[in-house]
Amino acid sequence: MELTLTTPGLLFPALSLLLLAYTNRFLSLASLIRGLKDRYATTHSHLVYGQIQNLRTRLVLIRNMQAFGIASLFGCVLCMFVLFAGYNTIGKYVFGFSLILLMISLGLALREIQISVNALTLELNDLEGAEEQQK
Template sequence: MEITLTTPALLFPALSLLLLAFTNRFLGLANLIRSLKDRYATTQNHMVYNQIENLRTRLILIRNMQAFGTFSMFGCVLCMFLLFAGYEIAGQYVFGLSLVLMLISLGLAIREIQISVNALKLELNDMQGKHEAN
């Protein structure tokens, strides 16, 4: 299989958008953690504490998503350099590794979304329970 300089360059827009989305998720999570921390400090609500623990797991996943996505982009740049320098075989292997790293990043994103949805379900169940109690 022949890889040209343009092949890894095709991943740059996708990787850039993924990293931007991951960063936005991180910033949203950071704001939510700060507000929940303040809420827990005043209420000592067990549900709030469980949400904070859930967010801790999601935060680690997002950090790893960003790391693997960044390593994938680094690999694409390294691949382009190797192809430019005439090391085609090494460039192919590095490009393959970059694709694997991107797959790992996307897999972590799927897992983080699943955890996020489960947290929202808990919140909805809590709200529904309070409504039915009234």
């Protein structure tokens, strides 16, 4: 397989958009945590505390998603530098490693989405339980 400078360069737009999406998830999560912290301070609800714990896990996952995504982007840049220097075999290994880092980042993103959906399901179940108690 022939690996040229343009091959790792093709990942730049995708990685940039991916990191932007991760950052947006982080910012919305930070806002949600601040709101839940205020809500917990006034209600001391067990459900709110559980949501805060869930958000802590998601926050760690998002941090790791970003770290692996950035490492993947760094690997692509390093790959381009190595290819530019004329070391094609090393460039292939560096590019392969950056793809592995990207896959790890995407796997963490999938896990974070699963946790998010579970949290929303708990919230909906709580809402439905409250509606049934009012009837």
